[in-house]
Amino acid sequence: MLGNFSYKNATKLYFGDDSLQFLNEELPKYGKNIQLIYGGGSIKKNGLYDEIVKILKDNGKTIVEDGGVMPNPTIEKLREGIRIARENNVDLLLAVGGGSCCDYAKAVSVSIHCDEDPWDKYYIRFEEPTCEIVPVGCVLTMAGTGSEMNAGSVITNHEQKLKVGHVFGEEVMPKFSILNPKYTFSLPKRQMVAGIYDIFNHICEQYFSGEDDNTSDYLSEALMKSVVHSSLIAIENPEDYEARSNIMWTATWALNTLIAKGKTTDWMVHMLGQAAGAYTDATHGMTLSAVSLPYYRYIMPYGLKKFVRFAEEVWNVSPSGKTDEQIAEEGLQEMEKWMRRIGVAMSLSELGATEDMIDGIADATFILEGGYKVLTKDEVKQILKESL
Amino acid sequence: MLGNFSYKNATKLYFGDDSLQFLNEELPKYGKNIQLIYGGGSIKKNGLYDEIVKILKDNGKTIVEDGGVMPNPTIEKLREGIRIARENNVDLLLAVGGGSCCDYAKAVSVSIHCDEDPWDKYYIRFEEPTCEIVPVGCVLTMAGTGSEMNAGSVITNHEQKLKVGHVFGEEVMPKFSILNPKYTFSLPKRQMVAGIYDIFNHICEQYFSGEDDNTSDYLSEALMKSVVHSSLIAIENPEDYEARSNIMWTATWALNTLIAKGKTTDWMVHMLGQAAGAYTDATHGMTLSAVSLPYYRYIMPYGLKKFVRFAEEVWNVSPSGKTDEQIAEEGLQEMEKWMRRIGVAMSLSELGATEDMIDGIADATFILEGGYKVLTKDEVKQILKESL
Numbered sequence: 001m002l003g004n005f006s007y008k009n010a011t012k013l014y015f016g017d018d019s020l021q022f023l024n025e026e027l028p029k030y031g032k033n034i035q036l037i038y039g040g041g042s043i044k045k046n047g048l049y050d051e052i053v054k055i056l057k058d059n060g061k062t063i064v065e066d067g068g069v070m071p072n073p074t075i076e077k078l079r080e081g082i083r084i085a086r087e088n089n090v091d092l093l094l095a096v097g098g099g100s101c102c103d104y105a106k107a108v109s110v111s112i113h114c115d116e117d118p119w120d121k122y123y124i125r126f127e128e129p130t131c132e133i134v135p136v137g138c139v140l141t142m143a144g145t146g147s148e149m150n151a152g153s154v155i156t157n158h159e160q161k162l163k164v165g166h167v168f169g170e171e172v173m174p175k176f177s178i179l180n181p182k183y184t185f186s187l188p189k190r191q192m193v194a195g196i197y198d199i200f201n202h203i204c205e206q207y208f209s210g211e212d213d214n215t216s217d218y219l220s221e222a223l224m225k226s227v228v229h230s231s232l233i234a235i236e237n238p239e240d241y242e243a244r245s246n247i248m249w250t251a252t253w254a255l256n257t258l259i260a261k262g263k264t265t266d267w268m269v270h271m272l273g274q275a276a277g278a279y280t281d282a283t284h285g286m287t288l289s290a291v292s293l294p295y296y297r298y299i300m301p302y303g304l305k306k307f308v309r310f311a312e313e314v315w316n317v318s319p320s321g322k323t324d325e326q327i328a329e330e331g332l333q334e335m336e337k338w339m340r341r342i343g344v345a346m347s348l349s350e351l352g353a354t355e356d357m358i359d360g361i362a363d364a365t366f367i368l369e370g371g372y373k374v375l376t377k378d379e380v381k382q383i384l385k386e387s388l
Numbered sequence: 389m390l391g392n393f394s395y396k397n398a399t400k401l402y403f404g405d406d407s408l409q410f411l412n413e414e415l416p417k418y419g420k421n422i423q424l425i426y427g428g429g430s431i432k433k434n435g436l437y438d439e440i441v442k443i444l445k446d447n448g449k450t451i452v453e454d455g456g457v458m459p460n461p462t463i464e465k466l467r468e469g470i471r472i473a474r475e476n477n478v479d480l481l482l483a484v485g486g487g488s489c490c491d492y493a494k495a496v497s498v499s500i501h502c503d504e505d506p507w508d509k510y511y512i513r514f515e516e517p518t519c520e521i522v523p524v525g526c527v528l529t530m531a532g533t534g535s536e537m538n539a540g541s542v543i544t545n546h547e548q549k550l551k552v553g554h555v556f557g558e559e560v561m562p563k564f565s566i567l568n569p570k571y572t573f574s575l576p577k578r579q580m581v582a583g584i585y586d587i588f589n590h591i592c593e594q595y596f597s598g599e600d601d602n603t604s605d606y607l608s609e610a611l612m613k614s615v616v617h618s619s620l621i622a623i624e625n626p627e628d629y630e631a632r633s634n635i636m637w638t639a640t641w642a643l644n645t646l647i648a649k650g651k652t653t654d655w656m657v658h659m660l661g662q663a664a665g666a667y668t669d670a671t672h673g674m675t676l677s678a679v680s681l682p683y684y685r686y687i688m689p690y691g692l693k694k695f696v697r698f699a700e701e702v703w704n705v706s707p708s709g710k711t712d713e714q715i716a717e718e719g720l721q722e723m724e725k726w727m728r729r730i731g732v733a734m735s736l737s738e739l740g741a742t743e744d745m746i747d748g749i750a751d752a753t754f755i756l757e758g759g760y761k762v763l764t765k766d767e768v769k770q771i772l773k774e775s776l
Contacts, residue, residue, distance in 0.1 A: 002569075002633040004404030009397070015650065016392030181390075215614040215634045215641070222610035226603040245390040246603045249650070253603070262403065262637070 002214050002262030009256055011149045012176040015249065017241070019178045020051065026137060026176045027059040031091025035064045035084060037105050039071075039097045043141065046186050052096060052139065064088040069097065072156040072163060072281060073104040075119045081108040082118070085134065093136045095174075098195075099145025099154075099284075102138045106153040106172055109134045123155055123164040129172070138177040143184055143248040144195030144285060146202060146255030148177035156278055161364055163278040165270070179252070181245040185238060189343075192238060194285030196231045196247060197344045200224060201269055201288045202254040208296070208306055209266040209370050220259045221313045226250050228314070228338055235342050266371030269295055272383065275364040282351035289344035290351055293336055294386035298379070300328055303372030307331060348387045358384050390602050390650030397644055399537045400564040403637065405629070407566045408439065414525060414564045415447040419479025423452045423472060425493050427459075427485045431529065434574050440484060440527065452476040457485065460544040460551060460669060461492040463507050469496040470506070473522065481524045483562075486583075487533025487672075490526045494541040494560055497522045511543055511552040517560070526565040531572055531636040532583025532673060534590060534643030536565035544666055549752055551666040553658070567640070569633040573626060577731075580626060582673030584619045584635060585732045588612060589657055589676045590642040596684070596694055597654040597758050608647045609701045614638050616702070616726055623730050654759030657683050660771065663752040670739035677732035678739055681724055682774035686767070688716055691760030695719060736775045746772050 014022040027034075034056055043049040056063050066084050069077060085093070085108055095105035111118040113131035121127050138148045146152070151168040184192065207220040227250045233243035253259070272295060273287035280287070300307045308324050311317035311331025319327050345351055353361070362381045367374065375383070402410040415422075422444055431437040444451050454472050457465060473481070473496055483493035499506040501519035509515050526536045534540070539556040572580065595608040615638045621631035641647070660683060661675035668675070688695045696712050699705035699719025707715050733739055741749070750769045755762065763771070 002403065002630070002637055004406045006400065006402050006410070008400040012394065012396040014394050015390065018392045022394070212630065213617070214630070215611070215637045218610035218614040219607060219641075222606035223603070226606040229601070242390070242600065242602070245650070249390055249603045253607075253646075262633070 005262050007257065007261055008170050009149060009173060010170070011173045013149065013179060013252070014176065015179045017180055017182050019180050020055070020139070022178060023052070023055050023139070024059065027056070027061060030135060032060070032062050033064055033088055033090045034061045035066050035088065035090040035093045035108070037066045037069060037081070037093060037095040037097070037101050039067070039069050039101055041067065042186070043096055048096065048139070048141070048183065064090055069101045069104050071100050071283065072154070072277060073100050073107070075155055075157045078104065078107050078111070078118060078155055082111045085112045090134060093134055094139070095136060096139040096141065098140070098142030099147040102136070102140070102147035102174065103145070103153040103155070105136045105138070106147070106151065106168065107155055109136050110168065110172060119155070119157060122166045123157070123162075126166055128169055133171060136174045138174045140177055140179050140248070141183040142187055142191065142195055143244075143251040144198040146251050148174060148179065149252045149256040152255070154274070158278070161278045161360065163274040165274065179248055181241055181248045184244050184248060189235070189238060191283070192234065193342050193344055194283045195251065196227060196234070196285070196342060197289045197339070198285035199227050199247070199251045199254045201285070201292060203259065204292070204296075205267050205269055206260045206263070206265045207310070208299070208303060208372065209264045211305065212263065214263060216259045216261060216263050217309075223250050223254050223259065224314045227254070231342050264370045267368055268371050268375065271366045271368055272380070275361045276348055276351070276353055276384070278364055279357050279361050280348070280352045282345070286345035286351055287348075289339055290346065290348045291383065291387045293332065293339075294383045296332055298383055299372045300332065304328055306372075348384070353388065355388065358388070393649050395645065395649055396558050397537060397561060398558070399561045401537065401567060401640070402564065403567045405568055405570050407568050408443070408527070410566060411440070411443050411527070412447065415444070415449060418523060420448070420450050421452055421476055421478045422449045423454050423476065423478040423481045423496070425454045425457060425469070425481060425483040425485070425489050427455070427457045427489055429455060430574070431484055436484065436527070436529070436571065452478055457489045457492045459488050459671065460542070460665060461488050461495070463543055463545045466492065466495050466499070466506060466543055470499045473500045478522060481522055482527070483524060484527040484529065486528070486530030487535040490524070490528070490535035490562065491533070491541040491543070493524045493526070494535070494539065494556065495543055497524050498556065498560060507543070507545060510554045511545070511550075514554055516557055521559055524562045526562045528565055528567050528636070529571040530575055530579065530583055531632070531639040532586040534639055536562060536567065537640045537644040540643070542662070546666070549666045549748065551662040553662065567636055569629055569636045572632050572636060577623070577626060579671070580622065581730050581732055582671045583639065584615060584622070584673070584730060585677045585727070586673035587615050587635070587639045587642045589673070589680060591647065592680070592684075593655050593657055594648045594651070594653045595698070596687070596691060596760065597652045599693065600651060602651060604647045604649060604651050605697075611638050611642050611647065612702045615642075619730050652758045655756055656759050656763065659754045659756055660768070663749045664736055664739070664741055664772070666752055667745050667749050668736070668740045670733070674733035674739055677727055678734065678736045679771065679775045681720065682771045684720055686771055687760045688720065692716055694760075736772070741776065743776065746776070
């Protein structure tokens with residue numbers, strides 16, 4: 001049953017290979033000082049940095065540099081970003097990069113005018129911002145996290161060995177995002193594939209929960225089928241514009257709140273993956289893929305009906321002459337075949353995790369409700385061991 | 389291929405059987421004078437009118453009455469609504485009803501501060517508003533048109549025998565809409581079914597166009613499957629909350645611009661149905677159902693691949709041992725079976741149209757591009773004759 005909920009998502013999206021020009025439409029809405037946020041510098045190599053700097057200058061803006069955002073942005077980097085923003089009185093945070101840059105920009109945006117420590121306030125106590133929020137815009141160069149149209153922000157604290165996501169309210173969503181599928185062409189294949197699995201897993205986490213048969217489930221299946229279809233084209237030809245554009249668009253809708261509306265969700269794969277990520281610093285999507293199948297195989301008996309539907313609707317498993325358990329297991333086998341075919345990490349060992357880390361990762365795993373089975377700490381350890 | 393496009397839809401939705409209370413959150417954002425727009429008075433019988441009046445008074449608002457909006461709102465009624473709004477200096481147009489009330493409210497909203505004649509400006513010349521737009525809010529009591537989260541507005545001019553829709557820009561979308569599935573329970577079954585077909589047809593018009601295989605097509609199939617599934621429950625038990633809530637939610641997403649993004653669309657069934665509607669004043673959804681199958685059977689050979697996909701994905705037609713034409717025709721047969729089962733109008737004669745009206749209806753039919761075959765006037769007449 002679709003429960004009571006509200007929905008608003010006011011991010012303006014500009015999509016396509018001609019979308020960067022719309023930065024010229026957005027910039028006049030904001031003040032002079034633009035904090036230009038980016039990662040390791042790949043945008044300097046491929047020319048995007050120069051293009052954006054030119055547009056900013058043509059619009060009379062002052063550029064405040066904030067490069068070097070790492071794949072799993074740290075609390076130390078966040079503190080640096082806040083300092084840069086305060087010292088330069090910035091009016092807009094312009095993130096150019098993937099989900100990490102966008103997540104980081106949102107974390108900075110809610111902290112600039114906040115006196116409290118952002119880690120404690122947002123990532124430990126999960127409070128909402130009570131201060132002025134500096135607007136965020138995004139030029140996306142990697143598809144996966146959906147950060148371009150949601151209010152989520154994941155920050156890593158290495159000292160505390162914690163990687164924590166906070167989903168803020170709608171006012172923290174980017175004001176605009178520019179999505180040009182061609183910017184994703186130059187990503188290494190491993191990054192592309194990690195993004196694809198991240199998309200797929202976002203949908204799974206919202207799909208595998210609840211007993212209802214509502215519109216969100218149908219939409220989830222549609223997005224899963226679309227991303228699976230396009231992924232098989234993209235791994236053969238990463239420059240297939242149609243496939244990369246569908247992947248990019250699917251990423252946005254996989255995690256912009258729509259498919260979770262009116263239903264329960266289960267984010268345990270993210271909890272397990274993020275805890276492993278804090279120990280290994282591995283790519284987010286790969287930590288998710290490494291723990292997914294052991295987790296889903298473990299909870300499958302508790303949500304059998306949904307796993308049967310998943311097998312039939314997403315993977316076209318024929319039910320004829322099979323028990324529900326067989327159909328459901330065949331669905332997970334098809335999923336596993338697809339994961340191996342696109343080449344995601346199938347174990348935590350591949351990502352550098354070792355047996356002696358299991359207890360620590362398990363302790364760092366938040367146990368959430370919402371899934372077909374609320375895990376005990378022992379079950380978390382068991383699933384992590386099976387993921388090694 | 390997903391082409392270049394922009395997307396923004398900032399309507400705030402409050403969904404569920406507890407959603408009316410959120411009117412208290414929205415009202416303080418607007419001035420004192422609220423134009424209360426409603427239809428034939430059913431909301432006075434079922435108590436909703438009293439509930440809303442109480443909330444308006446509790447929020448210190450002055451109520452400006454504007455009842456009597458008819459199912460196909462006329463240009464004369466629109467002129468009356470504009471006069472009421474101007475005389476009372478209204479700050480918010482609150483539409484309580486179905487798509488007609490909401491469409492009408494949007495037409496008033498773009499006309500209050502506009503000196504030109506709204507019919508000529510918006511429904512003949514299709515211009516955009518250049519004046520201040522008065523905000524619109526909506527309390528929805530019927531699912532179908534999607535008007536609660538889009539910028540469309542259809543107005544009928546009986547003198548000119550024209551029923552014309554204008555899709556305005558995003559700034560004309562309602563600021564908020566309240567969607568309580570229980571408000572749809574009291575609708576006569578014929579109205580419910582007309583709404584269901586309207587939803588399905590909105591999806592068809594965006595789906596049956598283009599040769600691409602993009603995410604929008606997958607989403608369209610998901611919405612079609614969901615509304616077909618729920619419709620079969622709702623015709624047996626109109627008070628099945630789960631079914632009615634899925635129908636209501638599907639209606640919103642079937643026509644809030646999402647599934648048309650990045651692709652071409654074909655609105656010919658609406659053009660044919662609206663022209664017939666201007667002659668018969670029949671219920672919108674029923675005019676669409678009456679012309680749909682003759683139209684789709686006519687264009688099927690020109691878009692065969694998509695009709696094959698439709699048959700397999702939406703209606704689970706098995707392709708084995710069949711030609712593409714057979715698969716496609718079987719899909720349309722399944723669609724026809726479903727239409728008969730829920731009880732929509734299967735011909736224009738049922739709606740009061742006669743042979744002598746065909747030439748007039750054909751002349752009033754706008755011929756659009758975007759479909760698999762751009763119709764000639766003779767083909768329009770042929771399809772209308774087959775629809776009789």
